[in-house]
Amino acid sequence: MKPITFSREETKAMVGEIQEYFRDELDQDIGSLPAEMLMRFFSEKMGAYFYNRGLYDAQDLIGKRMDSLRDDVFQLEQPTRHLR
Template sequence: MKPIKFRREKTKAVVGEIQDYFCEEPDQDIGSIPAEMLMRFFTERMGAYFYNRSLYDIQELLRARMDSVRDDVFTLDQPTKHLR
């Protein structure tokens, strides 16, 4: 599995969200309730970043596979007497 990498602007956005969260919630002792809040925070506000990144990765994979399939189909082309 490739490591997850974000473009610089996306990284800045995620870091800003985390900074905002800890600015709003300065409690450093993380018990079960604060841990659940942090989980909810990542689910609600960060989940879309990870979800979208996975969609971009899937699109790239599908594009590469379709290019390969297209190349394979062209190898099946039979010679004819007429020009195309």
């Protein structure tokens, strides 16, 4: 699996979110470098968990759509004397 990477703009946005969280929830200031290091740690160590959760959600959605599509196709069936 290729590593999860983010653009510079995405990284800056996430660093800002981390800094805001520390300020609002922990009443602490955290610099850009420590915030980026924390973001990269979570990306490397925890990112796969979030990524996989997204895949599972997508698989579930696709499965539900396929079931719905299968039902729609069966509704198109015309009556005949032949039984399946």
